[in-house]
Amino acid sequence: MSPDAEFRAANRVERHAVLGDLEPAPEVTLWFEGRAVKAREGEPILSALVAAGVGILRYTKKGSPRRMFCGIGRCTDCVMTVDGVPGVRTCVTAARDGMRIERQKGVGRWAEEDSRDGA
Amino acid sequence: MERDTKPAVVVGAGPAGLCAAIELKRAGAPVLLMDENAKPGGQLFKQIHKFFGSQEHRAGVRGFEIGRDLLRESLDLGIDVRLDTEVVGLGPDLKVWAVEARQRSYTLEASRIILATGATENAVPFPGWTLPGVMTAGCAQTMINVHRVLPGKRVLMVGSGNVGVIVAYQLLQAGAEVAAVIEAAPALGGYGVHTAKVRRAGVPMLVRTTIVRAEGTEGVERAVIAEVDGKFQPQSGTERTLEVDTICLAVGLTPSIELASLAGCKTVYVPELGGHMPLHDEFMRSSVPAVYVVGDIAGVEEASTAMEEGRLAGIHAAYSMGYLDSGEMEKRTADTRRRLRALRQGVFGEKRFTAKERVLAEKEKECP
Numbered sequence: 001m002s003p004d005a006e007f008r009a010a011n012r013v014e015r016h017a018v019l020g021d022l023e024p025a026p027e028v029t030l031w032f033e034g035r036a037v038k039a040r041e042g043e044p045i046l047s048a049l050v051a052a053g054v055g056i057l058r059y060t061k062k063g064s065p066r067r068m069f070c071g072i073g074r075c076t077d078c079v080m081t082v083d084g085v086p087g088v089r090t091c092v093t094a095a096r097d098g099m100r101i102e103r104q105k106g107v108g109r110w111a112e113e114d115s116r117d118g119a
Numbered sequence: 120m121e122r123d124t125k126p127a128v129v130v131g132a133g134p135a136g137l138c139a140a141i142e143l144k145r146a147g148a149p150v151l152l153m154d155e156n157a158k159p160g161g162q163l164f165k166q167i168h169k170f171f172g173s174q175e176h177r178a179g180v181r182g183f184e185i186g187r188d189l190l191r192e193s194l195d196l197g198i199d200v201r202l203d204t205e206v207v208g209l210g211p212d213l214k215v216w217a218v219e220a221r222q223r224s225y226t227l228e229a230s231r232i233i234l235a236t237g238a239t240e241n242a243v244p245f246p247g248w249t250l251p252g253v254m255t256a257g258c259a260q261t262m263i264n265v266h267r268v269l270p271g272k273r274v275l276m277v278g279s280g281n282v283g284v285i286v287a288y289q290l291l292q293a294g295a296e297v298a299a300v301i302e303a304a305p306a307l308g309g310y311g312v313h314t315a316k317v318r319r320a321g322v323p324m325l326v327r328t329t330i331v332r333a334e335g336t337e338g339v340e341r342a343v344i345a346e347v348d349g350k351f352q353p354q355s356g357t358e359r360t361l362e363v364d365t366i367c368l369a370v371g372l373t374p375s376i377e378l379a380s381l382a383g384c385k386t387v388y389v390p391e392l393g394g395h396m397p398l399h400d401e402f403m404r405s406s407v408p409a410v411y412v413v414g415d416i417a418g419v420e421e422a423s424t425a426m427e428e429g430r431l432a433g434i435h436a437a438y439s440m441g442y443l444d445s446g447e448m449e450k451r452t453a454d455t456r457r458r459l460r461a462l463r464q465g466v467f468g469e470k471r472f473t474a475k476e477r478v479l480a481e482k483e484k485e486c487p
Contacts, residue, residue: 013267013293018167018181022267047266055251055338065337067251068270071258073155074239094157 011051028097039095046071046078046090049101057090061106080104084111122441125230126151126199128215130206130378133161134422135414135429136235137189142433142451144196148442151227152198153217155205159193160186161237162257163422165264167292168285168313170423175458182422183264189426211383213409231409231436234379235429238372238393238415243277247333248366256286256369263293271365275342276300277330283369284309287317290367298361301328301344303351310467329353330366339364372419382410387481391474392418398482402435402452403428406486411436418478420471427459 014022025040030048039048046068049057056065057078069077073092082088083100086108090101129140132154143150158164166182177185193200201219208216213232218224240255247253252271256278262270274295276287279302287297300317305327307314318324327347334341342361345353374396376386384397385406397405397412405412411432414425431452438448463472 011269013263013269016267017292019264019267043266047262047268050262050270051266051268057251064249065251066249067254067338068258069242069254070240071254071261092156 011053028095030095030099030101032101033103037101041097042094044091045080045082045088045093045095045099045101048095049090056103058103058108059105063105079108081108086110123230124149125228127231127233127436127440128153128206128227128229129233129235129433130154130215131161131235131237131414131416132156132159132200132202133235133237133414133425134163134186134189135237135425136161136233137193138426138429139233139235139411139413139433139436140198140200140429141189141192141196142430143437143442144193144198146434146437146442148437148440150198151229152193152200153204153206153215154200154202157203159190159200159202163189165257165260166422167264167289171310171312177423185422185426206378209378209382211407229409230440231411232382233403233411233413233429233432233436234382234397234405234416235412235414235425236375236378236416238374238419240282240368241371241373243330243368243370245330245332247335247339250333250335250339251337252335252339252364253333253366253368256282256367259365259367260286260289263289263295269293269295271295271339271363273298273363274365274367275330275344275361275363276367276369278302278308278369278371279304279314279324279326280308280369280371281310281313282372283367284313284317286367286369287322288313288320291317291320291322295365297322298342298363299323299325299344301325301330303327303329303347331358333366334360339366342366372415374416374419376416379405379410379412379416383407384410384412385485387478389418389474389478391470392420392478396478398478398485400482400486401431401456401479403432404435406482409439418471418475421462424459424462424471427455427462430455431459 028041030037037052069075071091078090079087081102081104126149129136129152140152163186164183203220205218213229216226240257259270262268329347331343331345346357373394379397386395403411413428413432434451437443
C-alpha cells in the first residue's frame with residue numbers, strides 16, 4: 001500500500017443491522033508520522049489508524065512489519081511511539097487531540113534519549 | 120459470628136467478576152471490583168448474538184444487553200468499581216498490588232480474593248503468520264463490534280468452533296466478505312444455529328483443511344490452504360490459494376492463570392477446558408482457601424456459565440466472611456448450581472460437565 005493510498009480507505013462500520021447506526025462522537029486529530037488522522041474521541045489509537053487505512057504500525061528490529069494481533073492489550077503487536085514514549089499499546093490507549101503517533105523500529109527510542117544524544 | 124471487615128477483592132469485571140461482586144454486595148459484604156480496562160464488562164460488549172439456555176439464563180438476549188443490565192445492577196448497588204486498575208501482584212498473604220492508570224501503584228489487604236481474569240486466545244504459527252492482517256478472531260470482533268472498524272475486506276477464518284463461526288457471521292454483518300471457514304478436524308465444531316447462519320450466507324465451510332501459509336509483502340495478500348491427512352499433516356497436491364487480506368485465528372482459548380499461580384493455587388491440566396487451570400471445589404474455592412476462581416480462568420466455557428460461577432463464589436465468600444448464615448448460603452448456592460447444571464447439557468455441555476467433575480474430584484484428592 002503506497003503512503004498516499006493509506007488515508008483514502010474508509011473502514012468505518014457506519015451502519016449495522018444489530019448495533020444500529022454509528023453514533024456521532026466528538027472528533028479529535030492525531031498526528032501519525034506527521035500527517036493528520038481523524039479519530040473518535042476516546043477510541044483506541046489503534047482503531048483510528050486502522051479506520052484510516054494505516055496498514056503498518058511498527059517494524060521489528062529485523063524490519064518485519066506488524067499491525068495488530070489480539071486487540072486487547074495482551075500481545076504488543078500494535079505498540080507505537082506516542083508523544084515520544086515508545087512501546088505504547090495503541091489498542092488500549094485512548095486517542096486524545098494532538099497526540100503524536102510514530103512507527104517504531106524494534107523497541108523504539110525515548111524522545112529524551114534522542115535529545116541527550118544531540119539528535 | 121465475627122464479620123470480616125477487610126474487603127473481598129474481585130479481579131476482572133467481566134460477566135463472572137461482576138456477578139461475584141453483585142452477590143457479595145447484596146449480602147452486605149465489603150467488596151472492591153478491579154479491572155485493567157477503561158470500561159467494565161469484559162468481552163460481553165462484543166457479543167452481539169443471542170445467548171442460549173432457558174428463560175432464566177436470559178436465552179434470546181444478546182450479550183451486550185446482558186452486560187448493560189449487569190452494569191446497571193452494580194451501579195445501583197453502589198459497588199466500588201476501580202477501572203484502569205491492573206492487579207500486578209498478589210500473594211498467599213492476600214495482599215493485592217495494583218497499578219492505577221499505569222502511573223500509581225498501591226497495595227491493600229483483602230479478606231478474600233476472587234479471580235475472574237478470563238482467558239487468552241491461542242495462536243497458531245505458520246509461515247507468514249506475523250504479517251499485518253493475521254489476527255485472532257477476538258481482535259476482529261473487538262474491532263467491528265466495539266470500535267466499529269473493519270479490519271479487512273476479505274477474510275479467511277481458521278477454526279469452526281463457536282468463536283470462529285460467530286465472528287465469521289459478525290464480519291459479514293459488519294460488511295466484510297468471508298472467503299471460507301476452515302477446520303482441521305473432520306467435523307465442524309460450533310453450535311448448529313451459528314454454523315447454519317454462516318452456511319446460509321454462502322460461505323464455504325471446509326473440514327479436514329488447514330492453513331499452510333500467508334503470503335504478502337506489507338500485509339496479507341493471499342492464504343494458501345490444504346487438506347490434511349489423519350495426522351493433521353497437509354497433503355501435497357491439495358493446496359489452494361485464496362485471495363484474502365485478513366486471516367482470523369479462532370483456535371481456542373487458554374485460561375489466564377498468572378495471578379492464580381502467584382497466589383499459590385494448585386493447577387491441573389484439562390484439555391477440554393483450555394489447558395492448565397486452577398483446581399477448585401463446588402464453591403469455586405481454589406487450593407488456597409481464601410482465593411476463588413470463576414469464569415474462563417476456571418476452565419473455558421461461556422459467559423452464561425461464568426456468571427453463575429461468579430455468583431457461587433460471591434455467595435460463598437460472603438458466607439465465609441460472616442455476612443450470610445449457612446442456611447441462606449446453602450439455599451442461594453443450590454439455586455445457582457441448579458442453573459449451572461442446566462447450562463452444561465447437550466453434546467457440548469455434557470463434555471464440559473464431565474471435565475468439571477474431574478476438576479472437583481482432583482481438588483478433593485489434593486486438598487482433602
